[in-house]
Amino acid sequence: MTTPSPLLSRPGAVALALPDGGTGTVAGHYGDPLPEQRRLAEGAGLVDRSDRDVLVVPGADRLTWLHSLTSQHLERLGDATGSEALVLSPHGHVEHHVVLTDLGGTTWGDVEPGTGAALVDFLQRMRFMLRVDPALVTGEWALLSLVGPRGDQVLGAVGWPVPADPYAVAALPGGGWVRRMPAIGDGSAAVVDLLVPRAELSPRADELLAAGATLSGLDAYEALRAEARRPRAGVDSDHRTIPNELEWLRTAVHLEKGCYRGQETVARVHNLGRPPRRLVLLHLDGMSETLPTPGTPVTAGAREVGRVGTVVRHHELGVIALALVKQSVQPGTALHVGEAVAAIDPDDVPQEVDADVAAARNRVRAVRSATINR
Structure with a gap:
C-alpha cells in the first residue's frame, strides 16, 4: 500500500518515520508519543497498522498446501482459528513471517509492509495443479489493532465479538474479522487485531473511539512489542537469521513436522541446542537524540558481535533495542551500538547462572546512570 491512511488526517498525526529517512503511510504518533505508550499499557489504544500487506488463499487444498510450504502444522487448522508461520529459504533462513487466519473457507495472511507481493x-x-488461488488484497482490506487491558471493554461496548484465546477469530458484522493475539509490553497489554474493509477504515475506527479507545501511533505499539521481545521480519532479522535464534521457534514452527523447505537446518540446530545467535533486549544510554537504525552493529571493543533491529524510546525503560548477538557474548560485557553504550537486559540471561544475572544487572545500572548523569 502506498496511499496514506485516512487516519493520518486526524489532529496531531505525524507520519511514521522510516529507517531510510522517508515517511510511512500510517501515523507514528498523534502528538504525544510517550503518553500514547501508557494508554496502550494501561487503557485501550487504537493503532493504525493498515500499512501491513494482506493476502488471501481460498480453495479446497489451501491448508494442506500451506502446510507443505511453511514451518507450521496447518493441515488441521480449524475454522475461526489462526497461527503464525514462516517461509524459509532452502538453507533455513527466514524469508517471510506471516500471521494466518482461517475463516469461512478462506485463509488470510498479514505480513510486513511491502513484502506481500x-x-x-x-x-x-x-500452485501446480492444486485448488488454491492466492491473491494480494491490501487495497481492499486494512488492519487495526486494539491494544491494552481495557480493549475487551471497548469491543463489548461496540457490540463486536471478543475472542478469548490467542489466535481465536470471529467474524465482524459487515465484513472482516477480529483476532486475539499474544499480549505485548510486560504482558498486560492485550492485543486484538481487526481486519476491516479499507474503504470503511475511518468509520470503523470512529466506532471504537466513541466506545472509549484513543488513537495511538505505531511508535507506541513498537515500543511495547520490543519490550515483549516480539521480532519483526526484516527489522529484527537479517538474511542469515534462522528461526532458532528468535521466539518464532516457539510461535511459528512445529518441531515435529517435517518436509518443508529449510526444515533440515531448523531440526539440526534444535537438536544441537545452540543457535549461532540469540535475540536479546538491550538498554542503551540514550545520550544521543538520534536512535541507531536497524542493522547497526553491536560491538564489544573492536569486535562486532551482533546487530540491532528495533530501537525505540520506551516510556519506562528508556532507550531499548532488540538485538541479535553471538552466543559467546557474556552478560556483563561492555557493548556499544554506534556511539551508544549498551547492556543486555538481565531477563535475557539464563536464570540458573546467578553470577551472570548479577553482571547483567550491574551493566544495566551503569548504562542508566550514564543517562541520568549526562
Whole structure:
C-alpha cells in the first residue's frame, strides 16, 4: 500500500518515520508519543497498522498446501482459528513471517509492509495443479489493532465479538474479522487485531473511539512489542537469521513436522541446542537524540558481535533495542551500538547462572546512570 491512511488526517498525526529517512503511510504518533505508550499499557489504544500487506488463499487444498510450504502444522487448522508461520529459504533462513487466519473457507495472511507481493509471487509459482488461488488484497482490506487491558471493554461496548484465546477469530458484522493475539509490553497489554474493509477504515475506527479507545501511533505499539521481545521480519532479522535464534521457534514452527523447505537446518540446530545467535533486549544510554537504525552493529571493543533491529524510546525503560548477538557474548560485557553504550537486559540471561544475572544487572545500572548523569 502506498496511499496514506485516512487516519493520518486526524489532529496531531505525524507520519511514521522510516529507517531510510522517508515517511510511512500510517501515523507514528498523534502528538504525544510517550503518553500514547501508557494508554496502550494501561487503557485501550487504537493503532493504525493498515500499512501491513494482506493476502488471501481460498480453495479446497489451501491448508494442506500451506502446510507443505511453511514451518507450521496447518493441515488441521480449524475454522475461526489462526497461527503464525514462516517461509524459509532452502538453507533455513527466514524469508517471510506471516500471521494466518482461517475463516469461512478462506485463509488470510498479514505480513510486513511491502513484502506481500513477493510472498504472493512465490505462492503462485508453487500452485501446480492444486485448488488454491492466492491473491494480494491490501487495497481492499486494512488492519487495526486494539491494544491494552481495557480493549475487551471497548469491543463489548461496540457490540463486536471478543475472542478469548490467542489466535481465536470471529467474524465482524459487515465484513472482516477480529483476532486475539499474544499480549505485548510486560504482558498486560492485550492485543486484538481487526481486519476491516479499507474503504470503511475511518468509520470503523470512529466506532471504537466513541466506545472509549484513543488513537495511538505505531511508535507506541513498537515500543511495547520490543519490550515483549516480539521480532519483526526484516527489522529484527537479517538474511542469515534462522528461526532458532528468535521466539518464532516457539510461535511459528512445529518441531515435529517435517518436509518443508529449510526444515533440515531448523531440526539440526534444535537438536544441537545452540543457535549461532540469540535475540536479546538491550538498554542503551540514550545520550544521543538520534536512535541507531536497524542493522547497526553491536560491538564489544573492536569486535562486532551482533546487530540491532528495533530501537525505540520506551516510556519506562528508556532507550531499548532488540538485538541479535553471538552466543559467546557474556552478560556483563561492555557493548556499544554506534556511539551508544549498551547492556543486555538481565531477563535475557539464563536464570540458573546467578553470577551472570548479577553482571547483567550491574551493566544495566551503569548504562542508566550514564543517562541520568549526562
